Amino acid sequence: xxxxxxxxxxxxxxxxxxxxxxxxxxxxxxxxxxxxxxxxxxxxxxxxxxxxxxxxxxxxxxxxxxxxxxxxxxxxxxxxxxxxxxxxxxxxxxxxxxxxxxxxxxxxxxxxxxxxxxxxxxxxxxxxxxxxxxxxxxxxxxxxxxxxxxx
Amino acid sequence: xxxxxxxxxxxxxxxxxxxxxxxxxxxxxxxxxxxxxxxxxxxxxxxxxxxxxxxxxxxxxxxxxxxxxxxxxxxxxxxxxxxxxxxxxxxxxxxxxxxxxxxxxxxxxxxxxxxxxxxxxxxxxxxxxxxxxxxxxxxxxxxxxxxxxxxxxxxxxxxxxxxxxxxxxxxxxxxxxxxxxxxxxxxxxxxxxxxxxxxxxxxxxxxxxxxxxxxxxxxxxxxxxxxxxxxxxxxxxxxxxxxxxxxxxxxxxxxxxxxxxxxxxxxxxxxxxxxxxxxxxxxxxxxxxxxxxxxxxxxxxxxxxxxxxxxxxxxxxxxxxxxxxxxxxxxxxxxxxxxxxxxxxxxxxxxxxxxxxxxxxxxxxxxxxxxxxxxxxxxxxxxxxxxxx
Numbered sequence: 416x417x418x419x420x421x422x423x424x425x426x427x428x429x430x431x432x433x434x435x436x437x438x439x440x441x442x443x444x445x446x447x448x449x450x451x452x453x454x455x456x457x458x459x460x461x462x463x464x465x466x467x468x469x470x471x472x473x474x475x476x477x478x479x480x481x482x483x484x485x486x487x488x489x490x491x492x493x494x495x496x497x498x499x500x501x502x503x504x505x506x507x508x509x510x511x512x513x514x515x516x517x518x519x520x521x522x523x524x525x526x527x528x529x530x531x532x533x534x535x536x537x538x539x540x541x542x543x544x545x546x547x548x549x550x551x552x553x554x555x556x557x558x559x560x561x562x563x564x565x566x
Numbered sequence: 567x568x569x570x571x572x573x574x575x576x577x578x579x580x581x582x583x584x585x586x587x588x589x590x591x592x593x594x595x596x597x598x599x600x601x602x603x604x605x606x607x608x609x610x611x612x613x614x615x616x617x618x619x620x621x622x623x624x625x626x627x628x629x630x631x632x633x634x635x636x637x638x639x640x641x642x643x644x645x646x647x648x649x650x651x652x653x654x655x656x657x658x659x660x661x662x663x664x665x666x667x668x669x670x671x672x673x674x675x676x677x678x679x680x681x682x683x684x685x686x687x688x689x690x691x692x693x694x695x696x697x698x699x700x701x702x703x704x705x706x707x708x709x710x711x712x713x714x715x716x717x718x719x720x721x722x723x724x725x726x727x728x729x730x731x732x733x734x735x736x737x738x739x740x741x742x743x744x745x746x747x748x749x750x751x752x753x754x755x756x757x758x759x760x761x762x763x764x765x766x767x768x769x770x771x772x773x774x775x776x777x778x779x780x781x782x783x784x785x786x787x788x789x790x791x792x793x794x795x796x797x798x799x800x801x802x803x804x805x806x807x808x809x810x811x812x813x814x815x816x817x818x819x820x821x822x823x824x825x826x827x828x829x830x831x832x833x834x835x836x837x838x839x840x841x842x843x844x845x846x847x848x849x850x851x852x853x854x855x856x857x858x859x860x861x862x863x864x865x866x867x868x869x870x871x872x873x874x875x876x877x878x879x880x881x882x883x884x885x886x887x888x889x890x891x892x893x894x895x896x897x898x899x900x901x902x903x904x905x906x907x908x909x910x911x912x913x914x915x916x917x918x919x920x921x922x923x924x925x926x927x928x929x930x931x932x933x934x935x936x937x938x939x940x941x942x943x944x945x946x947x948x949x950x951x952x953x954x955x
Contacts (some may be wrong), residue, residue, distance in 0.1 A: 427873075427876065452870070452891075455948040475870060475947045478873055480870075480891075523847060
């Protein structure tokens, strides 16, 4: 498909980390089927070191929604929670080698979904993280000002 | 890799017989049909024969068929030409919510220039109700435009009845029949339309040619101004090879109409049956009662259409989707929206159109690939039958 680059196609055709972790330490959901894209992410966290040991996703959506979900899970596995909170949609898109401009705002849901999963983990374990300050998992349209129009 | 083309409503391949008739008009019979010498008149004869063939297919008089560059041009001509010629009578146009963008965007353009446009609703089958037209008519209505066959769900409209209502009130009636030509019988006299738009590339003819049926006496201004081509109604040197191709395609469409409808609809019905048998949670959109013979518009619940399209493309299967994600505007299909289909279901809708070169084997292969793809995407999806939307 001419609309996506080879790397995006590879992540879409052969997505990594598909599924749902049973008894996950944190679960985050973002988007809705009405909007056309909805991502769920579940994470396992080592509570002593705060390292994300596993992450799995399930996504309803287009090619770039699935590819970016897959890339995001790859990127946060092995990172500490604080590091994962710094993963931005911009970085995910860069790792994918770029997406069509029209897809950027609507189909990349991962950074919000990751934050939601960590928010869930933090709440369950009474932890606080600087990266979660002011974060509302139910906010519909999180500002993504650091996302450039064209990548 | 095997290629299966299931997007005949988007366009069709040019049939060999059509191409063969066209070829001499590029370099041998290349004359300008307006030139009086033999070379020009040879080209003019090709255009005249094509006009006769198109007219015959729709039961029109030959002098009521005018060639255009495409179906969109004919649609634009109807909107701008009628509202211009009848501006003294009024500034109101009635059309429907499910028209092609060539109509809808012409309406939008006019509404920025002082014309009021009413969009009739459709029911869940995609059909316009004559009583809704009756209610929408005003003393200043100058044009009613309703498509014959919808391009996304294939619903056939009750044009004869709608045209009669318009005429009862002295209003010009236009119908975009681009998807209908060659797929449903068209008799312009019986339907009672004043204007009708057609396109060549939907009936195995070349792209870049369309036609307008214009009943004698219809009050409509010219749209393209210049030379005296097309009886001084549509300027521009004729696309002779294209027009000749359209004529041949029309002749074949007329000869094959009955068998085409029978073969294509039986393949389409087989496809729908196999999809339903092999894949759970599917919905066929529209109605099976009065539908384009090749059209199957199906929603695969819990997954999104662009994903399906890309994965089918990987298998060499070509279809289209009503999903917002696949459109440049990021808006879900206006047609499926007008049918009252929930947005999440529109995102998972796929239009398959079967045509003259489709085989049963093509459809078996498609169902096999589709079954795997739908299962795969549902495994990835964050929504499913248990969780619901």
